[in-house]
Amino acid sequence: MQIKVEDKNTVTICYVTGDIDINTAPDIKKTFDRVIQGKKPKVLVNFQSVNYVDSSGLATLVEFLKNIRAYGGKLKLCTMSPKIKSLFEITKLDRLFEIAPAEGDAVTSFA
Amino acid sequence: MEKQEPVIRVIDLKKKFGDRQILSGINLDIHKGEIFVIMGGSGCGKSTLLRHLIGALTPDEGSVYLLGQDISKLNEDQMDPIRKKIGMSYQGSALFDSMTVGENVSLPLREHTKLDPNVISIMVKMKLELVGLRGFENLMPSQLSGGMKKRVGISRAFAMDPEIVFYDEPTAGLDPIVTAVMDKLIVDLSKALSVTSVVVTHDMNSVFRIADRIAMLYEGRVVEVGTRDEIRNSKNPYVQQFVSGSPDGPIKFFQQKDDYLETLTA
Amino acid sequence: MNFVEAIGGVVTTTYRHIVDVFGLLWDTVAWIIIGPFKRKFPKREGISEQMVFAGIQSFVIVFFVAFFTGIVIAMQSAYQLNKFGATIYVAAMVSVSIARELGPVLTALVVAGRVGAAITAEIGSMKVSEQIEALETMALNPVRFLVVPRFLALIVMLPCLTILSDIIGVIGGFLVGVYNMGLNPYRYIDFSFNFMTWKDVSTGLIKSFTFGVIISIIGCYMGLTTKGGAEGVGRATTTSVVTSFVLIILFDCILTGIFYFSNI
Numbered sequence: 001m002q003i004k005v006e007d008k009n010t011v012t013i014c015y016v017t018g019d020i021d022i023n024t025a026p027d028i029k030k031t032f033d034r035v036i037q038g039k040k041p042k043v044l045v046n047f048q049s050v051n052y053v054d055s056s057g058l059a060t061l062v063e064f065l066k067n068i069r070a071y072g073g074k075l076k077l078c079t080m081s082p083k084i085k086s087l088f089e090i091t092k093l094d095r096l097f098e099i100a101p102a103e104g105d106a107v108t109s110f111a
Numbered sequence: 112m113e114k115q116e117p118v119i120r121v122i123d124l125k126k127k128f129g130d131r132q133i134l135s136g137i138n139l140d141i142h143k144g145e146i147f148v149i150m151g152g153s154g155c156g157k158s159t160l161l162r163h164l165i166g167a168l169t170p171d172e173g174s175v176y177l178l179g180q181d182i183s184k185l186n187e188d189q190m191d192p193i194r195k196k197i198g199m200s201y202q203g204s205a206l207f208d209s210m211t212v213g214e215n216v217s218l219p220l221r222e223h224t225k226l227d228p229n230v231i232s233i234m235v236k237m238k239l240e241l242v243g244l245r246g247f248e249n250l251m252p253s254q255l256s257g258g259m260k261k262r263v264g265i266s267r268a269f270a271m272d273p274e275i276v277f278y279d280e281p282t283a284g285l286d287p288i289v290t291a292v293m294d295k296l297i298v299d300l301s302k303a304l305s306v307t308s309v310v311v312t313h314d315m316n317s318v319f320r321i322a323d324r325i326a327m328l329y330e331g332r333v334v335e336v337g338t339r340d341e342i343r344n345s346k347n348p349y350v351q352q353f354v355s356g357s358p359d360g361p362i363k364f365f366q367q368k369d370d371y372l373e374t375l376t377a
Numbered sequence: 378m379n380f381v382e383a384i385g386g387v388v389t390t391t392y393r394h395i396v397d398v399f400g401l402l403w404d405t406v407a408w409i410i411i412g413p414f415k416r417k418f419p420k421r422e423g424i425s426e427q428m429v430f431a432g433i434q435s436f437v438i439v440f441f442v443a444f445f446t447g448i449v450i451a452m453q454s455a456y457q458l459n460k461f462g463a464t465i466y467v468a469a470m471v472s473v474s475i476a477r478e479l480g481p482v483l484t485a486l487v488v489a490g491r492v493g494a495a496i497t498a499e500i501g502s503m504k505v506s507e508q509i510e511a512l513e514t515m516a517l518n519p520v521r522f523l524v525v526p527r528f529l530a531l532i533v534m535l536p537c538l539t540i541l542s543d544i545i546g547v548i549g550g551f552l553v554g555v556y557n558m559g560l561n562p563y564r565y566i567d568f569s570f571n572f573m574t575w576k577d578v579s580t581g582l583i584k585s586f587t588f589g590v591i592i593s594i595i596g597c598y599m600g601l602t603t604k605g606g607a608e609g610v611g612r613a614t615t616t617s618v619v620t621s622f623v624l625i626i627l628f629d630c631i632l633t634g635i636f637y638f639s640n641i
Contacts, residue, residue: 029230
């Protein structure tokens with residue numbers, strides 16, 4: 001698993017590669033915590049290279065959302081594979097997160 | 112490639128307790144993603160078989176392959192990674208009395224992962240939502256009804272996102288409505304989270320509601336394996352008697368009459 | 378023949394139990410030693426919870442037992458020493474016999490009845506309701522998860538309780554000596570501590586450490602081997618307390634013998 005954070009204009013984009021599971025979730029949380037410390041107002045997590053998310057990954061994302069909302073920021077997710085999208089639907093989390101089909105859509109929707 | 116190889120393979124499993132032969136040569140293949148029901152009367156060895164599948168008992172002869180590894184040859188340290196990939200729901204729910212519902216569900220997460228406590232508490236809410244018990248985190252097991260305890264037990268079994276979940280008599284001692292709820296829960300969870308489920312039960316209504324495939328056990332042997340329809344229309348007299356629940360048939364509950372008279376006059 | 382068979386049966390089962398108890402002790406010590414390296418040492422909260430239960434919550438009952446024992450020893454020795462006109466030696470008698478013998482043994486017996494029984498009852502009921510098996514299926518070793526915290530709590534807290542009970546016992550004796558027999562309080566204290574050497578206290582602490590091992594391991598062993606429902610839990614608890622009592626007295630005898638003959 002790798003995670004890369006880039007600032008593009010006003011939007012902070014987290015690119016995650018690999019699996020988000022019980023073993024990698026703690027490391028991802030560390031990166032997320034740095035984003036939270038920077039109080040970034042617009043955050044996007046790109047799922048393009050994510051193969052698999054388990055429930056600890058979902059919980060880590062929920063916690064991320066909670067912390068971003070706490071300082072009035074916004075979190076969006078984008079470019080999910082159908083498999084991962086269906087996982088969000090089963091767990092009803094698709095209603096909690098704003099999930100955009102592509103990175104461009106997500107970035108423009110922030111404005 | 113994974114789909115061809117069964118997640119559980121039992122080869123010629125034999126087990127004796129003292130002089131009693133409990134399992135006398137069991138062969139089974141259980142495939143990824145299916146709901147496999149092991150049924151049979153009391154004392155047919157189905158609980159013993161289940162305990163071999165989770166590695167709680169070691170076979171006298173034969174082998175049990177779980178997720179591709181022969182668990183009868185593994186030591187405890189080698190077994191632990193496999194145990195983290197399976198979940199088990201116990202007949203009596205086996206919740207830890209000294210812990211709250213939330214602590215019960217989070218125990219494997221707290222012990223085996225480096226996840227943040229905030230993340231774990233979110234996971235606990237999600238796991239309890241799976242079984243419809245969100246908001247019960249802070250109750251003690253003694254404050255719950257039998258059916259609720261079993262649901263908490265199931266939610267604990269799912270805590271580590273297992274690949275295989277075992278259920279020991281999930282509906283024993285529950286009323287018909289709760290039984291139906293449990294059956295629906297097992298099916299929904301298996302399909303939604305695409306886990307392999309192995310259910311041990313003697314409740315025929317449940318069997319036909321949930322099973323993809325069924326194995327019938329009698330006197331330590333697999334009498335027949337098949338889909339729901341194959342079992343329902345089976346010609347095998349043992350299976351027929353069990354499915355119809357009739358007292359007459361090849362499965363005897365009384366010993367021979369001569370024997371009885373001999374013991375009286377002995 | 379049947380009689381011989383019965384004796385043989387008892388001997389073999391007792392032997393097997395002894396082997397298993399030592400096995401459990403070995404496992405426990407092994408977990409304590411290798412646990413930190415495998416990052417599988419029990420959590421601190423679990424250990425401190427057990428320490429509070431075994432130690433702090435036992436204090437009141439230990440207090441009363443030690444206090445009254447101090448009083449009884451003072452009166453009993455005064456009755457004897459009066460005949461020689463040596464009543465001031467009551468102070469030495471009380472302090473030495475409590476530090477060497479009565480403090481560790483009586484504290485251990487009280488804790489065996491209170492904590493040892495609770496350990497067996499708790500682990501035993503976990504055993505009969507499949508909770509132990511559930512732990513194993515979750516890849517949580519019951520020895521690491523249940524036995525190690527209780528073991529550590531008792532081997533630390535029992536010597537601590539023993540020191541407290543030594544002090545309280547001496548105070549009990551002091552009250553009798555000063556207010557009943559009219560001894561000079563300063564001389565009493567002087568005599569108490571002049572005759573009590575560091576070795577008296579340390580042998581007492583070695584004893585209480587050993588008793589801590591006995592109570593925790595027997596308590597856990599009886600719990601983990603419980604069979605047969607609620608009735609079995611009751612039976613296991615009784616056996617645990619009785620076995621601990623007998624072993625405490627036996628090991629007290631052995632250790633006292635060792636200290637006596639090796640002139641410690």
